Amino acid sequence: MLPPMTDAPGRPRTTIVTLARSAGVSASTVSRALKGDPSISPAMRARIAAMAVEAGYMPNIMARTLSSGRSGLIGLVLGPATNPFYAMLLEDLVREAAARQQRFMIIHAGPGAIEDSTAEALLHYRVDGCLVTSADLSSRAADICARNAVPLVMINRIPRRHASAVSCDNAEGGRTIAQFLRAGGHRRAAILHSGPGSSNGIERERGFTDAFADDRARIVARFDARSIYEGGHAAGEAIAAMPRRDRPDCLFAVSDIIAMGAMDALRAKGLRVPDDISVVGFDCIPDGARPPYAITTFRQPVQAMVRRGLELLAARIGAPELPDESVLLRGEIVIRDSARRPRP
């Protein structure tokens, strides 16, 4: 047994019951008064509120959850926090959620898949809902959520069954970038993608290819850069090693972190960016804006995505019958110095 949590030795923790006793009313009255039930007289409400403050009363969420079934906890499945994009997401997420009185239980923040045991923790804690950003939720975990009627919202992911989603219009972003490069005179592109498991990367590449390739321009190479710096670096080295006449004149990385790796590798091999080869990324992470990189990229509306995601989730927590919904938000190209620009 744990020692009782007391504010002072011998004095019992303030609960609704102690409050009720010292106010000379019933526990139910206190409960109602505290949540502003209009059926309690204003005078009583004020009196109890004052006593609560005075006694340092703190509601026990566990007890509330047990009887009401709502925990105020959201399960958060986050991609690798060391990827600056997820770090941005996390900051915004925590801030927005706090403003809505929601808290996150964070159950994943690294690379790789989520263990089932980790996913089950979500249900143990009776999370009201679950937010998934990019890292893949196993279908078993998703099934568990669906069966237990835990609403699922994915941010920055293509929706799956039993889930709502909000993401940036990735295909449109890819298209915009392709048009920009075409206008800049590029005709031979290499794509640094993030593998078949990344729905975002696939969409971006699809949009890019659609708008870039025709009878005068084409995709000359593709590399799997796994959404990490090292992957981009390896691809950059491979590109630098290509015979000069086969080399692409521009490079589209499906995320900035990949682009950064590629740029460093190209330069280490003596190639100039953008003079010898243009590089474009995606995401608009802060690191990519700094002088050594100054990456031309596509900004995802992170804050809006976070806000909409939380809204979708809140709505579904309140009304589980709501149908799944996906929302697509428009981003914008950010032109810096890593790619040759169109002539004015």
Added chain:
Amino acid sequence: MLPPMTDAPGRPRTTIVTLARSAGVSASTVSRALKGDPSISPAMRARIAAMAVEAGYMPNIMARTLSSGRSGLIGLVLGPATNPFYAMLLEDLVREAAARQQRFMIIHAGPGAIEDSTAEALLHYRVDGCLVTSADLSSRAADICARNAVPLVMINRIPRRHASAVSCDNAEGGRTIAQFLRAGGHRRAAILHSGPGSSNGIERERGFTDAFADDRARIVARFDARSIYEGGHAAGEAIAAMPRRDRPDCLFAVSDIIAMGAMDALRAKGLRVPDDISVVGFDCIPDGARPPYAITTFRQPVQAMVRRGLELLAARIGAPELPDESVLLRGEIVIRDSARRPRP
């Protein structure tokens, strides 16, 4: 095999009671069997375990917490996740905690102070303990934890009253760097610190100054870079603007992110690093290792810090009367190319 749809209309959710009924035993027996109480016969234990799996039973942590007083939740107060150092910390933290069946409720992950309402959420959720990394916990919040006997462990912070702490030996790190620079022939140092609120920065600077300054060498300037890239950048510009003869020959930034900003600014003004001025950082974040920076720095033993921190916390959760403890872990210098090295 997936669990049956326990939430199907009309069919009750699997609880200890439903389990007990269908096993023809009492709820207490099920409770004990499930946690491997040796006083339950092995046969019974096995039978109940099998039924639990078959029924897809998930314990309700809220109920368990209510009766046992232990939630398995740790409150996490994290510094700004967009600072790569905290991102590294977060990844390790979540991984280590999951292995110990602990989950984090994340209540802060941005810049700035923690709102009291946010801190109080910790208590509402009856967290077993609280882990604080760098971001300042208001003394009010700390008091609340102390009153409620919620153990507090700080990682990467100087301990405060009512808290244990684990951190890197910052002063020693500062000293090591100073010795390295002195050996490299540097005599005029500038310090880019992170303000009076950062105990780490203060320790690092103290160690550095102790080992650097004497009658042949001195600290020629100090700048408050607020632990952010932009702060380092501003300081770098100020240094570049100094008359040549007043300029420092080396620069100690109390964190890598500051050093990166400074390097970019110095170079933008035409100064070469390390030829015109050496730059050293602290933390060893991945970004600092990349070619444009290749920062000479001091590596904090992050993984060990995380592990020890969780150990300290677990011990105090089990035995709240344990005295506060601070542990200091030794880091190591990482020599790269941003600072002139000693002649062999």
Added chain:
DNA sequence: TTGAAAGCGGTACCAA
């Protein structure tokens, strides 16, 4: 080795 029963701190329905 097992069962009965009393909470843990709230919520919510039914009376008064």
Added chain:
DNA sequence: TTGGTACCGCTTTCAA
């Protein structure tokens, strides 16, 4: 407008 009361799901004596 208030009080009484029956849970929510699990843990933990105390008895049998």
